[in-house]
Amino acid sequence: MSSGSGAAAVAGAETAPHFVLVPMMAAGHAGPMLDMARALARRGALVTFVTTTLNLPRLGRGPGDDAIPIRFLPLRFPCAEAGLPEGCESLDALPGPSLLGRFNDACAMLRAPLVACLRGDAAAGAPASCVVADACHPWTGGAARELGVPRLAFDGFCAFSSFCMRQMNVHRIFDGVDDDRRPVRVPGFPIDVEISRARSPGNFTGPGMKEFGEEIMAESARADGLVVNSFAELEPRFVDAYEAAIGKKVWTIGPLFLNTMPSAAATAEDAAAVRCANWLESKKPRSVVFVSFGSLVRSSVPQLAEIAHGLEASNRPFIWAVKPGNLAEFEWWLSGDGFESRVGEMGLVIRDSAPQRAILSHPATGAFVTHCGWNSVLECVAAGLPMATWPHFAEQFVNEKLVVDVLRVGVPVGVKDATPWGVEAAALVAMREDVARAVAEVMDGGEEGSARRARAAEFSRKARDAVARGGSSDRNMALLMEHVERKKTTASEEQ
Numbered sequence: 001m002s003s004g005s006g007a008a009a010v011a012g013a014e015t016a017p018h019f020v021l022v023p024m025m026a027a028g029h030a031g032p033m034l035d036m037a038r039a040l041a042r043r044g045a046l047v048t049f050v051t052t053t054l055n056l057p058r059l060g061r062g063p064g065d066d067a068i069p070i071r072f073l074p075l076r077f078p079c080a081e082a083g084l085p086e087g088c089e090s091l092d093a094l095p096g097p098s099l100l101g102r103f104n105d106a107c108a109m110l111r112a113p114l115v116a117c118l119r120g121d122a123a124a125g126a127p128a129s130c131v132v133a134d135a136c137h138p139w140t141g142g143a144a145r146e147l148g149v150p151r152l153a154f155d156g157f158c159a160f161s162s163f164c165m166r167q168m169n170v171h172r173i174f175d176g177v178d179d180d181r182r183p184v185r186v187p188g189f190p191i192d193v194e195i196s197r198a199r200s201p202g203n204f205t206g207p208g209m210k211e212f213g214e215e216i217m218a219e220s221a222r223a224d225g226l227v228v229n230s231f232a233e234l235e236p237r238f239v240d241a242y243e244a245a246i247g248k249k250v251w252t253i254g255p256l257f258l259n260t261m262p263s264a265a266a267t268a269e270d271a272a273a274v275r276c277a278n279w280l281e282s283k284k285p286r287s288v289v290f291v292s293f294g295s296l297v298r299s300s301v302p303q304l305a306e307i308a309h310g311l312e313a314s315n316r317p318f319i320w321a322v323k324p325g326n327l328a329e330f331e332w333w334l335s336g337d338g339f340e341s342r343v344g345e346m347g348l349v350i351r352d353s354a355p356q357r358a359i360l361s362h363p364a365t366g367a368f369v370t371h372c373g374w375n376s377v378l379e380c381v382a383a384g385l386p387m388a389t390w391p392h393f394a395e396q397f398v399n400e401k402l403v404v405d406v407l408r409v410g411v412p413v414g415v416k417d418a419t420p421w422g423v424e425a426a427a428l429v430a431m432r433e434d435v436a437r438a439v440a441e442v443m444d445g446g447e448e449g450s451a452r453r454a455r456a457a458e459f460s461r462k463a464r465d466a467v468a469r470g471g472s473s474d475r476n477m478a479l480l481m482e483h484v485e486r487k488k489t490t491a492s493e494e495q
Contacts, residue, residue, distance in 0.1 A: 017484045018046040018126060020118060021154075022133035022140050025055055025077075025107065026091035027295045028375050029134055029156050032229045034059055035256035036132070036154070039477060041068040042259075046126070050114060052077040054089040075113050082106035092295050097421055104212055108139040115143050122147075129488040132227060138212075138219035150224035150487050152251075152480075157374050158230045159250060160406070161398040163242040164189060165201045169217050174200070181417075190241045193401060199418050201395040221246065224487075227480065229254035229378065231466035231473045234459060235402065249483070251476045255378045257357065258467045273355040276319060279348045280359070283317050286366035289388075289439050290359050292321035293371040296421055297392050301329050303428055308339045310435025311347060316443055317364075318347045321354035360385060367442040369413070369435075372396040377403060384460030386410065386452045388438040390430065392419045409456040413438040 019040050023033040030051070037047045047070045051059065056074045077089040082105045088094050094103055118128050128149050133140035135153045144151035155162050164186055168174075173184045174197045183194035220226070225248045232239055232252050243250045280288065291311065293299070299307075304324055311318050324330035334340060340349060356376070359365055360383040368380045369388040377399055380387055387410040389400040397418070403410035415429045443449070466473040 016044055016046050017129040017481060017488055018048065018121075019484065020048045020050065020128045020131045022050045022114070022131060022137055023154075024091070024134040024136045024156070025052060025089055025103075027058070028373060029091075029136070030055065030059060032156060032254075032256045032375060033132075033134065033154060035260050036227070036229075036253065037070050038068060039253070039256065039259040040481070041070050043477065043481060045481060047071065048073050048118075048121075048128070050075065050110075052089045054087060058090075073114075073117060075110050075117075078106050078109045081109060101209060101212070104136075107137060111139050111143045115146055118147055130224070130484045135216055135220050135226075138215045141219040141222055150484070151219075151222075153220045153223040153226050155226050155228045157228075157395050158235060158238075158377075158399065158402060159228055159242045159252065160235050160238040160402045161201065161374070161395040162226075162228070163238055163245065164193060164195075164398050165395065166217070166220075166242075166245065168195070168200065169213070188245070190237050191406070193398075195397065199391075199397040199416075201398060223248070225249040225251060225483070227251045227253060229256050229374070231255065231463055231471075232476075233462040233466060233472060234381065234407070251480045252466075253473045253477050253480065255382050255463050255467065255473075257379065258382060258464060270355070272350055272353065273358060276348065276350065276355055276359055277362075279319070279345075280362045280364040282345070283364040285363045287317050288362075288364045289314070289316050289318045289367050289369060289443060290321075290354075290356075290365055291318060291369040292354060292356060292376070293323065293390070293392065294373045294376060295323075295353070297371055297419070298323055298325040299419075300325055301333050303430075304330060305333060305337070306428055306430065306432045307435055308337070310430075310432035311439065312339065312343055313432060313436040314439040314443075315346075316439055318439075319350065319354065319359055319365075320347065321350045321352070321356075323352060327351065357383075367439070369439065369442075372399040372403065374399060378463075381407075381409070381456070381459050382463045384457040386442050386449075386456050388413055388442040390415050390438075393421045407455065407459065409452055409459065411438050411442045411452075 021033050021037050023030040037049050041047050049070055050073050053074045053076060056072055079086050079088055082102045084099060084102050084106055121127060128147060130150045130152060131140050131144040132152045132154050135155050141151050167186050167188050171187045173186060177184060177197060180198040181196050183196050186193045228250055230252045231254050239250055239252055301324060311320060357379055360368060360379055365385065367386050367388060369390060370376045370380060372389050372391040373396060387403055389403055389410045390413040391397045391400045404412055413430050414434050417429050419429060465471050468474060
């Protein structure tokens with residue numbers, strides 16, 4: 001992999017399509033798009049991956065990355081111009097949701113320098129063939145039109161949730177509804193789905209957020225097509241309905257991380273990975289519950305205390321990746337409560353990040369208590385494990401409906417209220433009894449639990465078949481490249 005600008009890094013554009021990938025600056029968004037970059041590059045495409053100076057070293061490198069032609073393009077992120085503190089170059093770096101509008105403004109300011117760089121590439125003989133941008137970057141639509149190339153919207157959600165969000169927006173289902181907790185039916189959806197405003201994907205609030213959401217929808221409607229990190233066999237009915245509704249192709253090309261070569265064994269430098277691997281090796285097959293709520297959730301200490309006591313009461317081995325809103329307060333609670341001493345070797349508490357894919361794929365892991373972020377859901381599906389669902393915000397409540405009601409591989413913890421992103425909720429949304437019940441149910445070895453596990457295992461097989469040679473996602477990746485090549489050829493002939 002290389003970084004910098006100029007045609008030298010993407011030489012050979014005369015014969016290969018040149019994909020420009022623009023991810024949202026957040027770990028959960030950039031990771032899948034980097035996996036997409038790897039998949040495209042291994043197929044012979046030229047790839048420019050747009051990032052920023054501080055985000056570049058956070059992307060990480062995988063085995064074999066040096067052998068594939070991905071050019072990283074780090075742009076200066078205009079924190080000062082947008083009124084952001086220095087260093088706020090990703091969502092997880094923001095002090096709170098009040099700065100989300102300014103962060104989106106800063107992202108939009110990347111348009112001019114990006115267009116300038118890509119025009120330089122074109123002058124040097126390596127023009128962009130298309131822009132593939134996160135749907136949360138609506139400004140890239142104007143950039144693509146300025147360059148005269150198609151824009152594809154990369155959807156970090158599944159087709160189920162994305163189509164549901166579209167229908168909610170098109171039909172303005174909450175107009176005239178004065179109760180945030182009142183469930184409202186989503187019209188024109190393949191199955192009956194009801195959702196309240198408080199639990200809806202649009203539950204981000206703040207100055208300009210409503211207008212920003214409408215801009216996202218408008219630019220997605222103008223896009224040349226949608227690229228989705230899912231696979232056709234997981235949600236065929238909803239992919240077909242989504243395509244029919246928008247009149248455009250929806251390329252399902254996931255699970256994208258399965259295209260990435262397996263990481264090497266954990267090294268001594270990765271202390272958390274080594275600790276988890278050694279601990280898991282001491283446990284029986286399918287006996288461990290893994291608990292993690294992703295990179296953005298920050299729970300209050302009272303809520304964490306309920307989770308801790310629920311896990312203890314479940315009497316199951318567990319790995320718990322904790323991201324408290326106040327680490328010092330949480331450590332003080334741990335020391336006073338004696339939780340870790342009581343659970344002993346039955347539980348492993350990891351502060352901050354844990355090697356999620358490695359834990360989910362380990363033979364000792366039996367279930368996943370998850371916030372229902374799409375990356376986590378997809379990783380669990382690929383691992384063939386059932387889930388206990390605890391959504392927090394964004395589209396996670398909609399993802400829960402897919403997992404529990406459609407795929408039938410999940411057990412709800414029973415959360416009724418959203419927990420605003422970046423804010424420690426004062427109210428407890430789940431109690432220890434809820435946690436203990438959900439863990440017992442998802443780990444149940446009875447008839448219902450066995451059927452749930454069998455369905456999860458079947459989806460795992462289908463996920464791997466999808467990305468294998470000749471599978472549905474493999475074919476869609478080839479069709480996506482052919483589509484862009486045809487557009488590139490047509491544009492050249494018209495000039």
